[in-house]
Structure formats: C-alpha cells, structure tokens
Amino acid sequence: MEGFLASCTSGGCGAKIGAADLHDYLQAMPQKTDTNLLVGFADADDAAVYQISPERALINTVDFFSPMVDDPYTFGKIAAANALSDIYSMGGQPLYALNIVCFPERLPKEALAAMLAGGAAKVKEAGIVLAGGHSIYDHEPKYGLAVTGEVTPQRLIHNHTPQTGDVLILTKALGVSIILAAARAGVGDAAATAAAIASMQRLNKYAAAKFSTYQVHACTDVTGFGLLAHGLEMARAEHTLVIDTEQLPLLPKATEFAAEFLVTAGGERNREHVGEQVDLTGIKPEIQELLFDPQTSGGLLISVAETDAAALLTAIQQDDPVARIIGVVSSREQDPIILL
Template identity: 50%
Template sequence: MEETKDLGKLFICGGCNAKIGPGNLSKILDKLPQTMSDQLLVGFDSTDDAGVIKVSDELALIQTLDFFPTMVSDPYLFGQIAATNALSDVYAMGGDVLSAMNIVCFPEDMDIDILGEILLGGSEKVQEAGGLLVGGHSIHDSTPKYGLSVTGTIHPDRVLVNNDCQVGDVLILTKPLGVGIITTAYSVGETTEEAFKEAVTSMTTLNKYAAEIIREHPVTTCTDVTGFGILGHLTEMLHGERSAIIETEKLPYIEDAYRCAKEFLITAGGQRNRNYLADKVSFEIDDYAMEEILFDPQTSGGLLVSVPQDAAEKLLQDLNQADIPAKIIGEVVSPLEKEIYIK
C-alpha cells in the first residue's frame, strides 16, 4: 500500500482502542442530570449511538461526534478511517448524513501538509456519504487527533435504537472483526500486508450501504461495533433484559487476527473490555484467541442488527448481493444466568 507523508511514530493505542473503558464511562454518565424534553427522542442516558432531536412530525435530527488518535502512518488514510467511523453513528440510527464539521488536534511543530492530507481523506468520505462539510475547529496538541461532528436526518418514527431486540431475533454482523488486533500488530511489523489491507478496506467502507438495505427490513435493533468490541455493544443491545448466544464458527473475522491473538498481539482496549464484561459473558469454548477477537475494539466496525427469524435470511441475502460480507452470528434468547454465551 502506497503511503503519502508519514505521521512518524505509530500510535498503537489509536482509533477506537483509545476509547475510555465502558465501566469508567458509565460511572461518570450515571451522575449527570438527564435532559428532559418531548423533543429529545434519544439522549445520552440510553447508551445509544447518537442523540436524536425531533424537529417536526416529519423530521428529526441525529447528532453525534467521534475523534481519536492515529492508528496508521498514512495521514490521508487516517483521515478516511476517522471520518468513516464518525459518520457511522448516523447510519446505526437509520438516518442519512446531512452535514459534518472537522475536529482537529495537531502538533504545532509538525508539517502542516500532513494535516492537509488528513483533512482531504476525511472530506472525501463526507462527500461519499452525501453530506456537506461546513467547517470545524482545531487546536494544538502533542499528538494528531481527528474526527467529525456529524448531523443526520431521519423521520421520527423510523429511528433505530440499540436496545429493543426481542427474544427469537437473529443477530447479523456486517463487517469482519479483528481490525484492532491487526492494526496493532501491523504497527510493530507482526502481521501481513494482506491482512492490513483487509482491515483498511473494512475501516474505510461506509456503513451507508449496509444501512440503506437494513432499513428496508423489519429490524428491531441496530448499533455499530466500535471501541467496546462486539460483546460490549451486544450487552447494550440486550439491555439487561435478554440474553444472546453467539456461535463462533459463524463469526466473520480477519484470518490473521486469530494468529496474532494466539501470539498475544492484543490491545489494551480489549483488556479493558474483558475486565468490564467478565461477569456478563460465559465462554463455552476453550479458545483464548477467539475470546480476544470478541473483546477487540473495532475502529469503524460493522453494523450489528437484530431481526425476526423469518426475515433474517432475506436481509442476509440482500446484504450479500450488495457485496457486504454480512453473516448471521447468533440469536437472542430469554434471560439466562449470563447475558452472553459463546459457543
């Protein structure tokens, strides 16, 4: 893969691996006063992917933002990944991107042309999403960080939330897991160029294309898989009211991520996720590498949706026909002792 200007040292804790752990974050958010308004359809108290504000009977606005440190050395590619990730929350809510604003942290003594490459990569993804890039804000910082504040639109009655799955629903994931492990391993020269390119393709593919198909089907819940890993985001989906069974033989993942995990090339974010979820997950497999893939923080990960069983195969077929590597990975069941069972 050709790279333009080099960002220098690779920040292996970049991307969504830099996210504050779910345990610490929930303790802080629980102490904040809730915003009460008939206009606020979805707020931060719901742990959903974005806020949704009703403007009229026909229109609601989706509001989100996301930014993080670098996880690749190519600034243009970093801009693409960070923008794709930030735009994803709008698609997870079932909406369309309206506009975006840049969020920039950049060292005062670094070549300003590098920042130009980052912004170019990001702007191209906003354009691909059909959104308008309308400005932004920048500050000096010790390390480069980039992302977007994004506004989307949706009909108030068509909002997809992340916690309304039903017993009997089938779980479908639209992108392979393991990108956190791969980017970390690549930064120290311990994975292949082919595996890295596979991760890059996943991280720079907008969830727009999957979302456009998903919202034509009777899905009950949708979320995007990012820093909390698939298991963390699945617990949000189950909302403490249901359980889920995941079949590892059906999981899509980057093949070399399994080898890397087996050789303990893992992420700090994955360990935070493991610690937080320890009492929520039951592993009925003896496979440490697979556990790490399931805990792995995903940067610009896929959409995880629940859909009634009788509609699952048609949704999967439509996604696959659009060259989206979606797979059925499990099902939602009645509450059990643990929230998630891995088989």
C-alpha cells in the same frame, strides 16, 4: 509523511475510555428534561436524537481519535467513516458534517492537508456536505467529525430493542486492532493489514440502506467496546444474545495473531468491563480476544426478524460480502450473552 503514527501513544477506537469507567463518570450528569430529546447520553445509544416535528428528528453524533495508520489521507478516511456510522446504525440519513482537528505544530502541514482531504473524500461518498469545523494545536494529531442527520421518529432504530426470535447479522469482520498491533510490532502480514485498513474505510451506508424494507428491530455499530460489550448494550436486562463463534466473520490472520497474544490495552479494558457477565468456558483464548478486540470503524450488529433475516443478509452481501448471520436473540436466560 514519516512520523505521523509514531507521534501518538494510542489510536483509533482502542483509545476510547473504558465502558465501565465511562458509566461511572456520567452518573453526575443531569438527566434529560426536554421531551423532544428522544435519545440522550443516559440512554447509552449510538447518537443523540432530538425531535423537531411529528415527522422529523435530528440525529447528532461526534467522534474523533488519534491515528492508527501512518498515512494521513487514509487516517482521515477511516476517522470520517467511523463518525458517520452512528447515523447509519440508528436508521438515519446524514445531512452535513463538521471537522474536529487537533494537530501538532511540529508535524508537516502537508500531513494535515492530507488528513482533511481523506475525511472530505468520505463525506463526499456519503453524499453530504462538509460545513465547517474547529481546529487546535495539540501534542498528538486527532481527527473526526460532528455529524448531523435526520430520521423519521417512527423509524428510529435503537441499540437495545431486539425482539425474542430475532436473528443477528454482523456486517464487517472482526480483528482490526489485533492486526494493527501485529503490524506495529513488526510481525504483521501485509495482506492482512491491507484488509483491515480497507474494512475501516468502508462506509456502513451501504448495509444501512437495505434496512427500510425489512423488520430491523435493533442495531449498533461495533466499535471500541468490542463485540461483547456492544452486545451487552443490545441485550440489556430483557434478552440474551446467543452467538455462534464459528460463524463470526474474521479478518485474515486475525485468529493467528490473537493466538500469539498480540492484543491491545483497549481489548483488556473490554474484558475487564464484561467480567463475569459472559461465560467464556470452552471458548478458545484467541477467539475470546477477538470478541473483546476494539473495532475502529467496525460493522453493524443488526437484530432483524427471523422471517426477514435471510433476505436482508442477501441484500447486504451484495455490497458487503463478508456479512454473516452470527446468532439469535432469546428471552433473558441466566446470562445476557451465550457463546457457542
């Protein structure tokens, strides 16, 4: 399907509007007034949550973007896995999904069919149904899902409720956008690119399935804002995340490519957003870039009670062996994130 990726000016979660700009744009939006809306856009959480009974709440999310790989089938799988992730990060179970499709008339219709087939394959793997969708013609291909899930309100997991003493687990390796940037520049590594693509296709279903028997206090999926900006959302004003950069799981060649300044515009937006909130003194430039790197269909950042951390990590590693303990949560110190 030649030309699928070439038709796009940006792709994946790196195409997201910057966190700082998005915050400003949302200020004019009305505040939630319905008490059944447990989580809305003002909460900066991963998805919206609406309670429909004392025992049930619906989780709704929508996520789509333009391609970051040239194979339409693979792109469909990545986009669907990314959209499903918000449901898993909040402790919910997806129920059904709707396609969101933008497609140029000039591209072959076989590419559209392959893209949709890839998305359907991931929806099937998630164990849910594809119930419909909406499509339009556009100058660039874009694809994603609107996903509805459910959760018991008392078991809802937020992205900003860690507890002091918690341990932080990251379930996928960092460096997706940097590796793909190297590939686009013609200096990539085939094995590294394959590892990044495999990671992006991986559902967070398997890690989230381990949550129920452990004290998981907070969770978020690490996507377009990078580890540091998503970490800021978790820390908020009450806590500090202490992250050991030596323990970060990294994709093959990611550090090498970052050292060669194969970075992305999305990563630079993330750096601008984080600004001086995080002290990067003593952190190697290439590791800094990986901390800011936008992750398309990235892993889960989990804040779990210290007493459960080792057992939860072992359980997650049965399906996601790259998962690592990367730090701890403390009460608020001077900075929201401390890097070691």
